[in-house]
Amino acid sequence: MRQPQLWGAMEKNTYLPVHNLEDGDVDGEAWLSEDRFQLWFGLCVVAGLCAYCWYWCIRSIIFYRTNGFDFGKDFGPKVHVGGFLAPPKAKFFIAMPFAVAVSSFLTIFFVLGLMGIIKHCADCGR
Numbered sequence: 686m687r688q689p690q691l692w693g694a695m696e697k698n699t700y701l702p703v704h705n706l707e708d709g710d711v712d713g714e715a716w717l718s719e720d721r722f723q724l725w726f727g728l729c730v731v732a733g734l735c736a737y738c739w740y741w742c743i744r745s746i747i748f749y750r751t752n753g754f755d756f757g758k759d760f761g762p763k764v765h766v767g768g769f770l771a772p773p774k775a776k777f778f779i780a781m782p783f784a785v786a787v788s789s790f791l792t793i794f795f796v797l798g799l800m801g802i803i804k805h806c807a808d809c810g811r
Contacts (some may be wrong), residue, residue, distance in 0.1 A: 693695060721799065728795040735788035742781045 720788045741761045756774040764771040764780045771780055797803040 724795055728792070728799065731788060731791045731795055735785075735792045738781070738784040738788045738809045742785050745777055745781060 745761050749756070752758060756772070756777065759773045761776065761781070764776045766780065767773070794803065
């Protein structure tokens with residue numbers, strides 16, 4: 686008795702959704718169409734900012750934890766609040782968590798927009 690071929694079913698796309706990858710079209714929407722370019726550009730910028738904020742937040746936690754949370758030493762990027770340089774304690778407890786939260790929220794917003802869960806408005810004024 687002959688065994689059924691599992692690979693033959695996969696080649697016919699009977700178990701997988703059909704995508705037309707030659708035209709850059711997946712499920713009827715182009716990944717880099719003109720209306721999605723704004724979202725891709727925004728995602729690249731905001732994701733870079735998010736990674737930068739997370740990097741310095743984690744490095745600051747490690748630095749201050751190893752030094753016994755001595756805020757007499759300044760560590761990390763300089764943060765200006767209202768035209769003045771923020772003290773290390775305010776930067777650690779207020780500025781960095783706020784920057785991480787805002788950049789993470791914006792990154793999630795752009796990802797959900799690219800996934801189609803949140804509809805973005807391109808050329809709404811016309």
